[in-house]
Amino acid sequence: MKNIALKYLRTALNNPAASFRDGQWDSIEQILNRNRVLVVQRTGWGKSMVYFLATKLLREQGAGSTLLISPLLSLMRNQLEAAQRIGITGRTINSTNNEEWEQIQSELASNQVDVLLISPERLANDDFRQNVLANMANNIGLFVIDEAHCISDWGHDFRPDYRRIVRVLQAIPSNVPVLATTATANDRVVNDVRSQLGQNILLQRGSLVRKSLKLQNINMPSPAARMAWLAQIIPTLPGSGIVYTLTQRDAERVTEWLQINSIKAKAYHAGISAREDGNSVKEVLEQQLLNNEIKVLVATVALGMGFDKPDLGFVIHFQRPASVVHYYQQVGRAGRAVDEAYGILLCGEEDDHIADFFIRNAFPPQQHITEILRTLDESNNGLSVPEMQRVLNLRKNQIDKTIKFLTVESPSPITKIGSKWQVTATAAGYEVNQAYVNAITDIRRTEQQQMRDYMEHTGCLMAFLQAALDDPSPTACGQCRSCNPALLLDETYDNDLANRAGLFLRRSYQPLPPRKQWPASNMFTQSLLSGYRIPKEQLAEEGRALSLWRDAGWGQLVAHGKYQTNRFTDELVAACGEMLQAWSPSPAPQWVACIPSLNHPKLVPDFAERLADALGLPFVPCIEKARANSQQKFMENSYQQVRNLDGVFNINLEPKDYQPCLLVDDMIDSGWTFTVASALLRQVGCSAVYPMALALNSPRMD
Incomplete structure (x- = not known):
């Protein structure tokens, strides 16, 4: 049997000299013996070959289809191509191929599918559970859980949808072999996975060391300094590689900076468009990196x-990841099949702030849970998510996160009927397990501290990572920053280049596209605004924000002026003048107005008046607050934000034709304040309104 498997391995890899890596055949053999196996092996070891070869051999013995659950459907193309070379037929059911579902179900029913790939989120779909899973349950040949650390509450990448996997396992025959795979699991996670999949599960664990990887840590707090260093060092590195950032905005800015410095770089993050010219943009970017058509992909998680x-020749982290597990998983992409690769960790002043953001937002707060359950309980026939937004001061993603958290609870206090969510009988007595939430949060804080310790570690860096991941035999690598300083990359940077990077950051102006429709029809009862689509003659023009709140560049200075000195500096006045010159809207604004505030009545008018004076334009404080309202930053969704602005502003101008206006505010959150004020200015005859803000306060963190 092993010889047959070896023949298939060589065919799949298109390599007649290929052989099994340590532990691969042992894992396959245990699956053929109908056991449950947990494989913990480094990235690139060949975990996908284990389940594809096991599938091939089981199918030849007459077993049913393999059900493969993975969060990586979009990144399994290479593995599926290898599987096809040994005659494995793979199908996937996901949100992008609805038109194929019926055909795939027919193929499953006639035993023509060797592997069905689904995401864990698919298990939440009632139609899938009833029409596909129920029919497969008694004839599954192999059950595979890819990236199994996601099943653990204690794992770095826990996903609530993975909880459903355990329920599925309980519904299939006990003699069905199960394979769980991961590259990133310490003892705590391994034990938790074992407790959920069964203590009789066999553990196949290998060394995590990657011998070709040269690790180096560089403490460089200033973003401008790090960007200068990247521009200097990347052209000298072998092959192509990845620069990881913690936020989308940093991925875009670092990419643009590298491109300015003649480096072929592309950005990759969750916010890039899904398709362009019929092709998946992410697939194109991945292929460009695979083919070495670009030097570097600047990516988030x-x-x-x-x-x-x-x-892959190098992996550089622009900021410190949240945990050792995150870091090992990402840096371990380099050096899988080359003799020399670099793993460089840069550390910045913003790292803790970003990590704290993710920790604080890991779980829905009790208040959100209470409000949603109460609102659903008070409704007659339940509520859809858009209906919840109308009655709850919660963002859509906050509602979605809370619903997902509640649906994977067992028993769940809510259920979905059609498009509406309703409470179940268990809702009245439901309580969040706060001790559990606190324990997870404490672990995240510990992981954060462990990364700080790694950053300052003076011993072998690879051995530190191995020990942190409970590798049974951590050993000095001989080629990291600590083991062999002679192998280090130069840690200095050119001061002139850093100054240019600082100037680039200060000129990273943010476009403010105009809102073109209200959240719902006829929302206004106290303003002369109506309808659903905003009429063309009431639209604002595209605006600009000078900075991102508290960000490198001008963001810190804006925050200092707003909350410490209660005055924005003349430096910011000059910067906005420079931004307007670079922006050059046409027709140009001929006067300046501003958004008033009852909380800081002088702050923005003082700045707007000084800006108008610097521009040689008149300042006209024509917008008045008609009534007090809540601060927009406390309004969590568009419906609540617009309703909070109804009847708030009066325009103290006689209706007639007015030249274009520059409308100034300090902060922009949702953009609705600018939208309402611009519509009112346009109503009295202003020919164009150009919004300008000092800072945009809506960062994306993924």
Whole structure:
């Protein structure tokens, strides 16, 4: 049997000299013996070969289809191509191929599918559970859980949808072999996975060391300094590689900076468009990196588990990841099949702030849970998510996160009927397990501290990572910053280049596209605004924000002026004048107005008047607050934000034709304040309104 498997391995890899890696055949053999196996092996070891070869052999013995659950459907193309070479037929059911579902179900029913790939989120779909899973349950040949650390509450990448997997396992025959795979699991996670999948599960664990990888840590707090260093060092590095950032905005800015410095770089994150010219943009970017058509892909965690480029020459982290597990998983993409690769960790002043954001937002707060359950309980026939937004001061993503959290509870206090959510009988007595939430949060804080310790570690860096991941035999690598300083990359940077990077950051102006429709029809009862679509003659023009709130560049200075000195500096006045000159809207604004505030009545008018004076334009404080309202930053969704602005502003101008106006505010959150004020200015005859803000306060963190 092993010889047959070896023949298939060589065919799949298109390599007549290929052989099994340590532990691969042992894992396959245990699956053929109908056991449950947990494989913990480094990235690139070949975990996908284990389940594809096991599937091939089981199918030849007459077993049913393999059900493969993975969060990586979009990144499994390479593995599926290898599987096809040995005659394995794979199908996937996901949200992008609805038109194929019926055909795939027919193929499953006639035993023509060897592997069905689904995401864990698919298990939440009632139609899938009833029409596909129920029919497969008694004839599953192999049950595979890819990236199994996601099943653990204690794992770095826990996903609530993975909880449903345990319920599915309980519904299938006990003699069905189960394979769980991961590259990133310490003892705590391994034990938790074992407790959920069965204590009789066999553990196959290998060394995590990657011998070709040269690790180096560089403490460089200033973003401008790090960007200068990247521009200097990346052209000298072998092959192509990845720069990881913690936020989308940093991925875009670092990419643009590298491009300015003649480096072929592309950005990759969750916010990039899904398709362009009929092709998946992410697939195109991945292929460009695989083919070495670009020098570097600047990515967030969206380029996550599953991406495999054996000859990747370097992985650089622009900021410190949240945990050792995150870091090992990402840096371990480099050096899989080359003799020399670099793993460089840069550390910045913003790292803790970003990590704290993710920790604080890991779980829905008790208040959100209470409000949603109460609102659903008070409704007659339940509520859809858009209906909840109308009655709850919660963002859509806050509602979605809370619903997902509640649906995977067992028993769940809510259920979905059609498009509406309703409470169940268990809702009245439901309580969040706060001790559990606190324990997870404490672990995240510990992981954060462990990364700080790694950053300052003076011993072998690879051995530190191995020990942190409970590798049974951590050993000095001989080639990291600590083991062999002679192998280090130069840690200095050119001051002139850093100054240019600082100037680039200060000129990273943010476009403010105009809102074109209200959240719902006829929302206004106290303003002369109506309808659903905003009439063309009431639209604002595209605006600009000088900075991102508290960000490198001008963001810190804006925050200092707003909350410490209660005055924005003349430096910011000059910066906005420079931004307007670079922006050059046409027709140009001929006068300046501003958004009033009862909380800071002098702050913005003082700035707007000084800006108008610097521009040689008149300042006209024509917008008045007609009534007090809540601060917009406390309004969590568009419906609540617009309703909060109804009847708030009066325009103290006689209706007639007015020249274009520059409308100034300090902060922009949702953009609705600018939208309402601009519509009112346009109503009295203003020919164009150009919004300008000092800072945009809506960062994306993925």
